Amino acid sequence: GENVEQHPxxxxxxxxxxxxxxxTYSDSASNYFPWYKQELGKGPQLIIDIRSNVGEKKxxxxxxxxxxxxxxxxxxxxxxxxxDSAVYFCASLYGGSQGNLIFGxxxxxxxxx
Amino acid sequence: xxxxxxxxxxxxxxxxQTVTLRCDPISGHDNLYWYRRVMGKEIKxxxxxxxxxxxxxxxxxxxxxxxxRTGGTYSTLKVQPAxxxDSGVYFCASSQVGPSxxxxxxxxxxxxxxx
Numbered sequence: 001g002e003n004v005e006q007h008p009x010x011x012x013x014x015x016x017x018x019x020x021x022x023x024t025y026s027d028s029a030s031n032y033f034p035w036y037k038q039e040l041g042k043g044p045q046l047i048i049d050i051r052s053n054v055g056e057k058k059x060x061x062x063x064x065x066x067x068x069x070x071x072x073x074x075x076x077x078x079x080x081x082x083x084d085s086a087v088y089f090c091a092s093l094y095g096g097s098q099g100n101l102i103f104g105x106x107x108x109x110x111x112x113x
Numbered sequence: 114x115x116x117x118x119x120x121x122x123x124x125x126x127x128x129x130q131t132v133t134l135r136c137d138p139i140s141g142h143d144n145l146y147w148y149r150r151v152m153g154k155e156i157k158x159x160x161x162x163x164x165x166x167x168x169x170x171x172x173x174x175x176x177x178x179x180x181x182r183t184g185g186t187y188s189t190l191k192v193q194p195a196x197x198x199d200s201g202v203y204f205c206a207s208s209q210v211g212p213s214x215x216x217x218x219x220x221x222x223x224x225x226x227x228x
Contacts, residue, residue, distance in 0.1 A: 004155075032215045043117070043204055043219040044156070089156065093215055098168060099146055099208070101217065103156040 002027040006090050006104025014112055019077045021088055021107045026071065029095020030102075033073045035064060036089045038106075044089055048075070080111045115139065117220035119205050125226045131193040134223045138187070138207030144168075145188050146208075146217060147180060151201040162188060163210070195227045 005024045013019050025033075031052040036044035050057045050064045050073065057064050061080075066073040073092075077084055087106045094100040118137045126132050138145045147159040159178070160170040164185035173180070177196070182188040192199055202224050206217040 034216070036219070041221070043119075043221040046216065046218065049216065091156075094158075098163075098214070099144060099161040099217070100158045100169060100172070101146075101148075101156075102158070105155050 002030075002092075002094055002102055004090060004092055004102050004104040006107060008107060009105065010108045010110070012110045012112065013080050015080060015082060017080055019075075019080050019084070019109055019111075021075045021090065021109075023073050023075075023090035023092075023104050024071055025073070025092040025102070027092060027095050027102070028071070030092040031095065032093035033064070033066060034091050034093075034101070035062075035075050036091065038087045038089065040086075047088075077109075080109075082111050082113050085109055085111045117205055117207050117218055119203075119220040119223050121223060122221065123224045123226075125228065126195055127228050128197055129194045131191065132195055132225060134190045134192075134203050134205075134225070136188045136190070136205030136220060138205070139218055141209065142207035142218075143185065143210045144208040144214060144217075145182060146206040147188070147190055148204040148206065148219075149201050150204065150222075151198070156204065159190075192225075195225075197227050200225055200227045 034049035038044045063076045090104045091101040120135045145162040150156045158172040161168045162182045179191045202222040206219045
């Protein structure tokens with residue numbers, strides 16, 4: 001079946017450094033790629049998303065890049081802060097569906113003060 | 114605006130018992146989704162409602178799981194009888210119909226433990 005590979009599974013950075021999380025998807029028909037942040041005891045919260053008609057999208061300290069040819073997309077967080085510590089999930093919308101998000105396994109980001 | 118709410122937040126039951134999870138989507142969201150995360154694995158799609166109709170139930174694991182959305186508002190997911198492998202966190206999400214239909218907002222989840 002279709003899947004999304006996410007790396008790394010854990011990431012530790014110093015406050016102020018940048019963090020990058022990478023995902024690869026298999027479904028060529030996917031055209032929507034959201035990123036979710038999950039804090040302890042809470043549900044996944046959408047932080048940014050990108051559609052296949054653009055290569056990059058930015059929102060303050062976070063940005064997402066998409067390479068459709070290589071089927072890669074990445075999350076970039078600059079000037080990390082301790083409150084960025086959480087589990088981050090990438091996902092792709094399964095091309096043959098109207099709502100089936102396929103998720104990566106998640107990246108646990110720790111930002112050390 | 115209230116977000117997606119789920120009840121209960123935790124449920125501990127014994128194998129063979131029945132459990133019913135409830136999800137209240139964001140008001141006005143006709144799309145409602147159920148997902149599940151089993152320990153150490155990915156969040157996986159279970160099914161998708163548009164109003165009261167099942168649009169896609171390709172992710173439902175077996176016939177012990179029954180999802181309903183009578184009236185097109187809240188939804189329930191019943192597991193009967195529960196098995197050990199059903200343990201995990203069950204998430205509900207909702208989205209609008211229209212240009213933003215892909216943008217899914219998740220609830221806090223229900224953690225189900227089957228002993």
